[in-house]
Amino acid sequence: MSRSFDISIGEGDAFSVDVARHGDRATVTIEGRPYHGSLRPAGDGYELTLEDRTERLWLFVAGDTVWLHAFGQAWQAQLVDPVERSRATAVSGDTATAPMPGTVIAVNVEAGAAVGAGQTLVVIESMKMQSEIIAERDGVVDRVFVAIGDTFDRGAALVALEPLDEPEEG
Structure with missing residues (x-):
């Protein structure tokens, strides 16, 4: 057991x-x-x-x-609770990081895509449990560091975001 x-x-x-x-x-x-x-x-x-x-x-x-x-x-x-921890702390600042070691089972975004706060970026599996890594804020995907099937350690960068371009007032 x-x-x-x-x-x-x-x-x-x-x-x-x-x-x-x-x-x-x-x-x-x-x-x-x-x-x-x-x-x-x-x-x-x-x-x-x-x-x-x-x-x-x-x-x-x-x-x-x-x-x-x-x-x-x-x-x-x-x-x-690994699910709550991944939701609460997986994204800090501009980079979504792995809250625990695991395997990528889904990548829902690609570089250049606009994302909204709360949108699922990546789905991971750790300790036989699936967790969604979500965007903390609105932004544009700068880089996706992982692919389906990749394994990673705790703290590994998964997705980098950059701010949305604000329209210029004129």
């Missing part, structure tokens, strides 16, 4: 976490780097083994907030 999450710690950027279970063991992949281990109940917490290191871990979950204490540190994390 495999599950994927987007997690944000503090005010930092969200990052992807994939958990794949293999019997009593698991592989936790954080931003593409795999960690092999297990998690077992132990008293009022858990015993976490990652690679060859075993530590006590305490965990409390309320809604989409997770409090975690392990390795002598404490963290508060938010589980992030």
Whole structure:
């Protein structure tokens, strides 16, 4: 069984976490780097083994907030809805960027096309979920950096916009 999450710690950027279970063991992949281990109940917490290191871990979950204490540190994390995050933050300024790693499944614009605020520019698939990357404002497509089937990392430029030419008053 495999599950994927987007997690944000503090005010930092969200990052992807994939958990794949293999019997009593698991592989936790954080931003593409795999960690092999297990998690077992132990008293009022858990015993976490990652690679060859075993530590006590305490965990409390309320809604989409997770409090975690392990390795002598404490963290508060938010589980992030990747669809909402892509709608809210994928376009900043003049360039639509990837909110998470994934694959392009549709490109709805081409260079030179006029677009309106809220118009879908690109559709991506990340963690088996489709997200529409929308234009934050009216503009003209300056450049499309991706094509259908392309894979990309979080933060990759997808589409660049330039302002609409305003008609001159005369």
